[in-house]
Amino acid sequence: MASTWPFMRRTRESIFALFFVVCDNFVLLTNNIDPYIIEVETEKHMLETKRRVIGQMIVCQGCCCGATHKGRPEVPVEWLKEEWRRRGLLKRFQLSISGCIGPCDVPNVVEISSETGSQWLGNITEFNQYRSLLEWAERSTDAGHLLDLPRELKDHLLRPWR
Numbered sequence: 174m175a176s177t178w179p180f181m182r183r184t185r186e187s188i189f190a191l192f193f194v195v196c197d198n199f200v201l202l203t204n205n206i207d208p209y210i211i212e213v214e215t216e217k218h219m220l221e222t223k224r225r226v227i228g229q230m231i232v233c234q235g236c237c238c239g240a241t242h243k244g245r246p247e248v249p250v251e252w253l254k255e256e257w258r259r260r261g262l263l264k265r266f267q268l269s270i271s272g273c274i275g276p277c278d279v280p281n282v283v284e285i286s287s288e289t290g291s292q293w294l295g296n297i298t299e300f301n302q303y304r305s306l307l308e309w310a311e312r313s314t315d316a317g318h319l320l321d322l323p324r325e326l327k328d329h330l331l332r333p334w335r
């Protein structure tokens with residue numbers, strides 16, 4: 174065994190070296206090979222769900238968002254839940270009503286997550302803005318992926334991190 178180990182080690186190192194050489198050459202040929210390799214490597218080790226969800230909308234109703242007793246605008250939670258259910262969105266676009274998600278100084282806050290990242294919105298204070306989010310979620314569900322946010326909501330994009 175002792176005599177075969179160095180050989181195996183050299184062989185393993187050679188395989189890795191060959192792998193990187195091959196990858197480097199692929200990278201020269203196409204810019205898409207790097208993400209592809211990373212995806213294959215990470216997917217092997219991740220749990221999977223049977224659900225096929227294109228995104229999740231987290232509507233904050235915490236200490237400030239929707240706190241009408243503090244003079245903050247209402248969050249139409251029951252209406253949203255009912256409409257989400259009535260339009261059959263739940264299986265493809267998750268709706269979550271949440272406690273505080275952080276930026277309380279710009280209530281009402283909504284976070285939209287998908288496999289491509291997250292978008293945050295703040296100052297969603299009018300019923301029509303929630304209606305616009307609902308209709309956008311329905312159009313996105315029909316399209317099978319998140320569409321661009323409606324123009325009227327783009328002014329509400331929020332950067333939550335610094």
Ligand code: FES
Nearest residue numbers: 233235237238273
């Ligand atoms: S209560 Fe909504 S961000 Fe804090």
